[in-house]
Every structure is written in C-alpha cells, then in structure tokens.
Amino acid sequence: MASTNNVQMLDDVTKNEKNGSHMQSDREDKHYMWTHSGQKTYKCEECSRQFSKLCNLKMHLRTHTGEKPYRCEECCRQFSRQGDLKTHMRTHTGEKPYRCEECSTQFTQLSHLKSHMRTHTSEKPYRCEECRKQFSRQDYLKTHMRTHTGEQPYRCEECSRQFTQLSTLKTHMRTHTGEKPYKCEECSRQFSKLGDLKRHIRTHTGEKPYRCEECSRQFSKLDTLKTHMQTHTNEKPYNCEECSRQFSQLGDLKCHMRIHTGEKSYRCEECSRQFSKLGNLKRHIRTHTGEKPYRCEECSRQFTQLGNLKSHMRTHTGEKLYKCEECSRQFIKLGDLKRHIRTHTGEKPYKCEECSRQFSDVGNLRKHMRTHARENL
Structure with missing residues (x-):
C-alpha cells in the first residue's frame, strides 16, 4: 500500500514539474511576444495608448x-x-x-x-518638418516649433505677457521682482540676465569677439556689429514721419521720435531730471553715485562713460581720427575738430550776456565773463 502511495506521489511531482515547466514556458513565450514582437495588450481607456506591460499602463494612468x-x-x-x-x-x-x-x-x-x-x-537627430532645421535635443525642436505655430504657453501672472520658453518667462519675472542674481566681480554691478553680465565684463577686459568682415573693426556686442554693418550697406529701413530722417534701427527711430513729442520717460530718482533715453539716464545717475566703471589700463584714470575712455586712450596711442577738410589738421576728439572748424567759418555761437561780444569757444567766453566780474567788484 505504501509502495502504491509513493508511486502516486512521484507521479504527482512529475506532473507538477511538467505543469511548472509548461507555465515557465508560457511566461517566456509571453515575454518574448510582449518585448520582441511589439504586441501591446494593455490599453488606456482615457487616450487609447497601448502598452506591452501592465505596470507601464499603471504608471501612464497617473498622467x-x-x-x-x-x-x-x-x-x-x-x-x-x-x-x-x-x-x-x-x-x-x-x-x-x-x-x-x-x-x-x-x-x-x-x-x-x-x-x-x-x-x-x-549629431542632430531631431528635424523640423517645416523648415528642415535640425536639433541635437528633442526639447530644442519642441521650442523651435513654436516659431512656426506661434504658441506661447508660458504666461506672466503680473502683466499677462506670454513667452515661448519657460527660461524667458523666468528672466522676464525679474523685471517685476527687481532680482539681479548676476554680479560683476570687478565693479559689483548686478544684472538680471547672464548675457548682460557677460557683455558688461567686456568693458573691463576690452574683449571684442565680433569682427566686421568689411573693415576688420571689432566690437564687444553682436548687435553693435550688426548696426555697424549698415554703415557699409547704407540700409536705413526706418523712416520718421515728421522730418523724413531715416534710421538703420527701430530703436533709434523711437528715440528720435521723442524729439518731436518731447517725451522724457526716464526720470532720475535723486533730482527728478528726466531723459528721453535710458542710456542718458544711466550716465546721469553716475554724477550722483560717482561711479566710474571705465578704467584706462595705461594710467588707471577712470571715466563715467565708455566714449570718454575711448577718447582718452588716443592720448596714449596718438591716434587722430578727426580730420579737417579745409586744412587737413587732425584731432583726437570730435569736439576739438568742431572748435577748430570755427576758425575757418568764423562762427561764434557763444555770446556774452553783458556786452554781447561773441566767441567761437565756450572757454574763451568764460574767461571773458571774469572781466565783467572784476569790474563789478
């Protein structure tokens, strides 16, 4: 009897082993079908996407x-x-x-x-179907596609302006918060954009990475090079409706229009003086702060304006850019040339309020005014 039971147990084990072998084989067959055949048996009821594994469907459902x-x-x-x-x-x-x-x-x-x-x-595996431009990353392609679709999914909660990129929105938000996370190690000026800091640093290093192919002049800013290029092409597409003056840049036309409208949108918080250009306000503010961010590498003199530094540098180099058309004399500064030209034209734009004498140079007028001051003592 015991022998019969043992035989039955052995038969059961063998049968289970066979069944287990069949089950393992079924699982292997299913795995092969799912992962290699591309079969996707699990379907999302929301969006009809299909998956080869149940766990992938479960993760997808969380979206x-x-x-x-x-x-x-x-x-x-x-x-x-x-x-x-x-x-x-x-x-x-x-x-x-x-x-x-x-x-x-x-x-x-x-x-x-x-x-x-x-x-x-x-390698640039992602290609735009509209213009065939290629990109190294899929997210770059997605952002680029918005230039064709006009989509601007990122919106400013403060002013409702919309942007194609989240990073552009974040940068824009600093115009509302006043945050300036990028600081210059040389002069401690702070900036809201990394690009603005990089451009500013060139005022200290003197680096000019942008070069004109026509005349080899070099520039620290790309937009300055683009503006300069128009001096070669003479292209001036922006026309003033008031006086017909033409400009190569829209920004220059807008600034010019303030001459006609009298608009001065930029105001100094210290003395309430108003200016038509932001650049003029910034330069004016330095008269209050005493800031002189532009430094001469030769003699360490410092200046409030880059133009003044450039003019000063010519005293070291001896370069004389400004030439008189009458006598060919050359000058370091444009102001010096203008004063010199009056010796040819006889123009005397500076008038004494006391005796009506006129002078070609403001310095000479000031000296003359002292003669009246002594007479009144």
Missing part, C-alpha cells in the same frame, strides 16, 4: 489622475514614478553618476549625458 505616490523627504516634492524621484534626489546629494568620456563632464541623468555627447559628435 491622467495626477497621482504622485513618491515623495522627496528633503523638499516634499512628489513624483508619479519612482525613477523620477531617484533622479530628483541627486539634486540634493550632488551625485552625478554619468560621465562624458570626452571632456569628463558629469551628469545626474543618462539622457542629459546622451544629449551632451552630441556636442562632440555634432
């Missing part, structure tokens, strides 16, 4: 429900996926496990490393 079960213990941010939480934690730990073999830069995410690698390979 509809808003469920975020994974929470950061450091800052309480919540995430819909555990992998996203793990990646986020590296912002607290500083861990950067992904390293570029070319330049040793390290990254918190593998996707960031892959994108970075394209800066070495110049």
